[in-house]
Structure formats: structure tokens, C-alpha cells
Amino acid sequence: MAGNRLIIRLLLLGCCVRENEGQLFRSNRSADTQVLLAIESSCDETAAAVIDRELHVLSNVVASQTDLHQRFGGIVPEVASRAHVRRILPIIDESLQEAGCELDDLCAIAVVTEPGLVGSLLVGLTAAKTLAMVMRIPLVPVNHVEAHLYACRMAAGRDIFPAVGLVVSGGHSNLYDCHSSLEFELLGSTIDDAAGEAFDKVAQTLNLGFPGGPAVEQAAHIGSSSAFKFPRTFLNEDRLEFSFSGLKTAVLYTVRGTPGSRKPVPQLTEQRIADIAASFQEAVIDVLVAKCQQAIKLRCRQVLCVGGGVAANTHLRQSFQRMADESGIELIIAPPEYCTDNAAMAAIAWELLEQGRTASLDIDVTPGLVRQRTR
Numbered sequence: 001m002a003g004n005r006l007i008i009r010l011l012l013l014g015c016c017v018r019e020n021e022g023q024l025f026r027s028n029r030s031a032d033t034q035v036l037l038a039i040e041s042s043c044d045e046t047a048a049a050v051i052d053r054e055l056h057v058l059s060n061v062v063a064s065q066t067d068l069h070q071r072f073g074g075i076v077p078e079v080a081s082r083a084h085v086r087r088i089l090p091i092i093d094e095s096l097q098e099a100g101c102e103l104d105d106l107c108a109i110a111v112v113t114e115p116g117l118v119g120s121l122l123v124g125l126t127a128a129k130t131l132a133m134v135m136r137i138p139l140v141p142v143n144h145v146e147a148h149l150y151a152c153r154m155a156a157g158r159d160i161f162p163a164v165g166l167v168v169s170g171g172h173s174n175l176y177d178c179h180s181s182l183e184f185e186l187l188g189s190t191i192d193d194a195a196g197e198a199f200d201k202v203a204q205t206l207n208l209g210f211p212g213g214p215a216v217e218q219a220a221h222i223g224s225s226s227a228f229k230f231p232r233t234f235l236n237e238d239r240l241e242f243s244f245s246g247l248k249t250a251v252l253y254t255v256r257g258t259p260g261s262r263k264p265v266p267q268l269t270e271q272r273i274a275d276i277a278a279s280f281q282e283a284v285i286d287v288l289v290a291k292c293q294q295a296i297k298l299r300c301r302q303v304l305c306v307g308g309g310v311a312a313n314t315h316l317r318q319s320f321q322r323m324a325d326e327s328g329i330e331l332i333i334a335p336p337e338y339c340t341d342n343a344a345m346a347a348i349a350w351e352l353l354e355q356g357r358t359a360s361l362d363i364d365v366t367p368g369l370v371r372q373r374t375r
């Protein structure tokens with residue numbers, strides 16, 4: 001139902017543009033300025049951005065759905081797609097207005113088509129297809145995880161590749177050898193939970209609310225990271241993979257007691273919560289830093305880029321910086337607002353466009369991460 005409403009509204013918009021071509025959408029930008037509109041709706045953020053060819057972000061609008069999912073303690077896919085339907089057009093409108101653009105200024109529409117929640121991705125893709133069709137401009141499909149890495153390229157303001165790249169988000173913990181801005185070779189990923197997912201689940205165990213990452217970080221401020229010795233899976237192994245489910249379970253048993261054990265469980269005081277949060281956070285970061293160090297050595301790279309929502313974590317950023325300084329490599333982490341989901345990072349579409357990697361209007365979404373190549 002909700003999806004049908006969006007399609008009808010978009011088709012009306014399309015008719016309106018066609019009828020008023022050249023009148024309604026008069027541009028106030030010079031003809032030689034090239035800008036694209038990027039749309040991101042892969043998970044629980046509805047986002048749109050306008051980016052010019054020099055990668056200047058003219059607008060970057062993000063509508064978070066945190067308030068809608070909070071009471072469920074996690075993202076509910078159906079709630080997410082319905083919220084995208086309600087918000088997508090106002091968000092696109094706002095991003096165009098903020099950038100001082102009209103629809104006929106746009107030379108392409110970029111849209112995240114993979115990976116993500118199927119219903120959520122479909123909302124963004126439907127809006128993007130309609131705009132591309134009506135405006136008769138190219139449609140550029142973007143991979144969300146690769147866009148997270150490209151956020152580092154945006155932050156650097158110059159070419160940063162080749163580099164080792166780490167994406168740590170709610171859905172992924174992926175380590176790449178980035179040969180160029182469009183060539184990402186997957187070196188390894190998580191075999192169970194993603195890093196952000198572990199933060200979210202531990203926050204739930206500690207009754208810290210949703211989203212878990214910022215809540216755990218906040219709680220950890222007054223905690224001791226050495227109070228608990230939590231597992232660091234694969235830390236001393238060669239494999240470039242992650243596993244966070246054992247760590248998550250260790251936190252659960254620390255809070256609720258080990259099943260079958262008669263040992264009394266200490267009360268969950270504010271200090272104990274803080275100590276568990278800090279010790280958990282340290283364990284995650286130790287593994288992430290160590291695996292990146294391994295990958296850098298293995299591939300003889302000099303640059304490390306880190307993106308995704310978990311990379312907004314201050315302690316993680318400091319730990320990575322320390323490692324980079326000690327190892328003599330360059331570290332590029334996007335600013336926190338470009339780590340969590342946004343549409344500006346879909347600026348990778350400019351590179352795709354240059355390579356002619358556009359899509360026809362019958363393209364579909366790809367909810368799973370299909371371009372995984374583990375060596």
C-alpha cells in the first residue's frame with residue numbers, strides 16, 4: 001500500500017515536470033555547473049545530497065528513523081520502508097533547495113541499490129528511477145559499503161588509493177584491498193555479527209537503548225577498559241576475518257550469569273555497566289586495529305581508510321590514529337557525520353559515471369552483498 005502511494009506521487013511529479021518543462025524548473029545555476037542528486041535509503045536513514053563534479057557537497061540531508069525504531073530495540077524493516085515512503089520526497093526537495101538547485105540542473109541521479117533492506121532500497125530506487133526517467137538523465141547505481149569507503153576519499157579531498165579499507169557498520173565488518181576508487185577486493189569479513197550489530201546487542205543487554213553504538217560509547221566514558229577480560233576472536237590468527245558473537249555472549253553471561261552456574265551475579269550498577277561497556281568497546285577495537293595492521297602488512301599498503309557508523313566512535317578513532325602513528329602509515333577516517341549513513345558518500349557515482357557504469361530503468365535492488373570475493 002505504502003509503496004503504491006509513493007509510485008503514484010512520483011508519477012504525478014513526473015507528469016508535472018513534463019508538462020511544465022522549461023518553466024517550472026528554471027535553474028539559478030550557471031549552465032556549466034554539473035551536479036548530481038544522490039539518494040540513500042538502504043536501512044533506516046532517508047538521505048539525499050547534491051554533489052558537484054569537484055566533489056563539493058552542496059547539500060547533505062539525513063532524516064534518521066531512530067525515534068521510530070527505539071521502542072522495538074532494533075530496526076523493523078516494514079516500519080523503515082513506510083517511513084522512507086513518507087520522507088523521501090520532502091528530503092529530496094530539501095536537499096535541492098539547500099543546494100540552490102532545481103531538477104533541471106541535475107546531470108545524473110545516483111542511488112544506493114545494494115546492500116540493504118529490500119523494502120527500504122526499493123523506495124530510494126523508485127524515486128531515483130522516476131526522476132531519471134522524467135529528467136532523461138543517467139541513473140547511477142551505488143554500492144552502500146563501497147560508498148562508506150568513498151566517504152574517506154571525500155574527506156581527504158584527493159585520491160587516496162591504493163589503500164586498505166575497513167567498513168564497520170551495523171550490517172558489515174569488511175576488510176578490503178582498495179586498488180582504486182572503484183576496485184575493492186574483499187579480504188575478509190565477519191563470520192557472524194557485524195561490529196555495529198554487536199554494539200547494538202550489547203547496549204540492549206546493558207539496557208542502554210538504541211542505537212547501541214553511541215550509547216555504549218557514552219557509558220564507557222566513566223568505565224575501565226581493563227575491568228573485564230573479554231574474548232578477542234582470531235586476534236592471533238592469520239585469517240583476516242572477524243567474529244563478534246562470542247564477545248557478545250561473554251557480555252551477556254557477565255550481566256546475567258553463565259547458564260547452569262549458581263554463582264550470584266553482581267548487581268548491574270552504573271559503574272559496572274560502564275566497566276562492561278568500556279571493556280567490550282576495547283575488545284572490539286583491539287581486533288579491528290589488529291586485523292587492519294595485518295592487512296596493511298600483507299598487501300604492503302601505506303594508507304588505511306576506515307568508514308561506517310562504528311568509525312564515528314571517538315575511542316576507535318584514537319586507537320586507529322595511535323596505530324597509524326606507530327606504524328608510519330596514513331590514516332583517513334571520514335568525519336563522524338560521513339561515517340553514519342548519508343547520501344554524500346554516494347558521490348562515488350561521479351567516478352562510476354565517468355566509467356559509463358550507469359543502469360537502465362529496469363535495474364532492481366540487490367539486498368545481499370553479492371560482490372564478495374574472499375581470498
Ligand code: KG4
Binds near residue numbers: 211311314
Ligand atoms: O553505517 P551505519 O550508519 O549503518 C549501516 O550501514 O549499518 O552504521 C550504523 C551502526 C549501528 O550499529 C550503530 O550502533 C553504530 O553504527 N554506531 C556506533 C557509533 N555510532 C554509530 N558504534 C560505536 N560507536 C559509535 N559512536
Ligand code: ZN
Binds near residue numbers: 144170308309340341
Ligand atoms: Zn552504512
